[in-house]
Amino acid sequence: MTVTDETSREGRPEEIRAVPVRHWGRWVAAVIIAYIAVWAVYSVVNNPNFGWDVIGQNFTITAVMTGIGKTLELTAIAMVMGVVGGVLLAIMRLSPNPLISGSAWLYIWAFRGTPVLVQILLWAFIKALVPQLSIGIPFGPTFAHFDANSLITPFVAGCLGLGLNEAAYMSEIVRAGILSVDQGQAEAASALGMSRAKTMRRIVLPQAMRVIIPPTGNETISMLKTSSLVSVIAVPELLYSVQIIYGRTYQTIPLLLLASIWYLIMTSILTVGQFYLERYFGRGTAQRQTMLERLWSNLRARRTAQRTAVEGRER
Amino acid sequence: MSGVGLGKPGAEPPEPADGDGPSGAAPGRPMVRSEGVCKSFGRLDVLKGIDLEVMPGEVMCVIGPSGSGKSTFLRCINHLEKINAGRLWVNGHLVGYRERGGKLHELRESEVAAQRRDIGMVFQRFNLFPHMTALENVMEAPVQVRRIPRAKAREAAVALLERVGLADKARSYPSQLSGGQQQRVAIARALAMEPALMLFDEPTSALDPELVGEVLEVMKQLAVDGMTMIVVTHEMGFAREVGDSLVFMDGGVVVEKGTPREVLANPRHQRTQDFLSKVL
Numbered sequence: 001m002t003v004t005d006e007t008s009r010e011g012r013p014e015e016i017r018a019v020p021v022r023h024w025g026r027w028v029a030a031v032i033i034a035y036i037a038v039w040a041v042y043s044v045v046n047n048p049n050f051g052w053d054v055i056g057q058n059f060t061i062t063a064v065m066t067g068i069g070k071t072l073e074l075t076a077i078a079m080v081m082g083v084v085g086g087v088l089l090a091i092m093r094l095s096p097n098p099l100i101s102g103s104a105w106l107y108i109w110a111f112r113g114t115p116v117l118v119q120i121l122l123w124a125f126i127k128a129l130v131p132q133l134s135i136g137i138p139f140g141p142t143f144a145h146f147d148a149n150s151l152i153t154p155f156v157a158g159c160l161g162l163g164l165n166e167a168a169y170m171s172e173i174v175r176a177g178i179l180s181v182d183q184g185q186a187e188a189a190s191a192l193g194m195s196r197a198k199t200m201r202r203i204v205l206p207q208a209m210r211v212i213i214p215p216t217g218n219e220t221i222s223m224l225k226t227s228s229l230v231s232v233i234a235v236p237e238l239l240y241s242v243q244i245i246y247g248r249t250y251q252t253i254p255l256l257l258l259a260s261i262w263y264l265i266m267t268s269i270l271t272v273g274q275f276y277l278e279r280y281f282g283r284g285t286a287q288r289q290t291m292l293e294r295l296w297s298n299l300r301a302r303r304t305a306q307r308t309a310v311e312g313r314e315r
Numbered sequence: 316m317s318g319v320g321l322g323k324p325g326a327e328p329p330e331p332a333d334g335d336g337p338s339g340a341a342p343g344r345p346m347v348r349s350e351g352v353c354k355s356f357g358r359l360d361v362l363k364g365i366d367l368e369v370m371p372g373e374v375m376c377v378i379g380p381s382g383s384g385k386s387t388f389l390r391c392i393n394h395l396e397k398i399n400a401g402r403l404w405v406n407g408h409l410v411g412y413r414e415r416g417g418k419l420h421e422l423r424e425s426e427v428a429a430q431r432r433d434i435g436m437v438f439q440r441f442n443l444f445p446h447m448t449a450l451e452n453v454m455e456a457p458v459q460v461r462r463i464p465r466a467k468a469r470e471a472a473v474a475l476l477e478r479v480g481l482a483d484k485a486r487s488y489p490s491q492l493s494g495g496q497q498q499r500v501a502i503a504r505a506l507a508m509e510p511a512l513m514l515f516d517e518p519t520s521a522l523d524p525e526l527v528g529e530v531l532e533v534m535k536q537l538a539v540d541g542m543t544m545i546v547v548t549h550e551m552g553f554a555r556e557v558g559d560s561l562v563f564m565d566g567g568v569v570v571e572k573g574t575p576r577e578v579l580a581n582p583r584h585q586r587t588q589d590f591l592s593k594v595l
Binding site: 184190193194 | 393395424429432435436442443446455456460501508
């Protein structure tokens, strides 16, 4: 950790500068991979069936843009539902009350054990199950009635399907995070007179975050793509938007590629965001660097090493 | 809340203390009083009737082989462990229970938490909060539990870190500190709640030998300042020099209690002699 003072190095035997081992195998592999990559790029660019012109023309048209907006909206709402519901379910599952932990277990069992596509469809066709939704006391008076069809629009059905399913997965992630925190932390907090709720909020959850964030990032990226499932109930998100277009123009492949490129762009941005989030919640432990930061520090280290080497020779 | 009829004949029954301030130690009343405390984990009896008294300002050291129940007894005092039998009072309050009409009622979580505020505890493994700096560790409980304004808590925390000789480490995270420094921060964190009693659970056992001294020095200063302390330790030198009393525990019972000089120099019991011959 400590940087050795240059003056203290005087009188030390000369620094070893050995010839590094040459890895010929790596060079051969690199050449082969580069050759394949060039060939792949060449064939993609020159195959007219990819329809790059179509992709270019339609890349930022209004229908695609609003589709992206809906996709992001769906992802955000579903993930917020997932995280909030997941934390709640995880805390319920860790409750000493068997009724509370049991009901959380039942929820997870049902929502994790059935396909999310089926859940989305069920929410979309909820009208056939319960035509009237009402607010009131079960078996008692009701205060308000809603028509299921006007309340559960396709978009709401999509959010419910994705979000409630996600909550089941998130709860397991959160539970693993909570259990990963050393028991001594909760003990130290209660020895200081902190309540159990405060211990959870101030001490355990922030530490659990370090374990929770990486898989949650994965879940978010996965959700961005899974949200395309709601195209089956005609929510005009990105996939459904391009489907409408190619249904009209029969340019299926270019438009599907267009959607894929946008999905890639969005997931890439999320990956970067995840890195900084992980670094924030990893404070107090080893710091991770971005590739750029690593490059800079490497260059700096090399430059100082060179300077010392030169100075050493001059002496 | 009065502990009626449980005291020894002639002994003054522990009275409920008025107010819950930390400095409510009345003269002549023990800070900690334990009567027949038993604790078992399942079928394993760890404590088999502990009778002890610790007076305000007293430094009591507890020694004994591992598994003798010393740490468990310490954890019972601030109700981290529930006792199965007997009675335990801290500062006149029955720990974890309320006695009403000859029956014991469990205290609510918030009431247990309130009791613990006056009892500082230092753990073998430090248990500092790793996501907070040293300063934030010390400030956490005063701000969150006592609701002291942040600026004021910060001032107090800086003073405490200075007291344990770590003013320059205020902004360091626990992972950036040595074991000895971490334990000193942990002591400062416990002191931040202005406890009337400090419990030390083998505070130097997880430390490299050369770091033990700095922690013991802080504890010694604390003892000189008049803090009531119960110290589970293997540091016989500390016990002899700083302790007012020394307790030897083995197999869940107090085998011997006396002044450190007596017990260490002339142990009366065979078991004490055997133990000391191994560690001294």
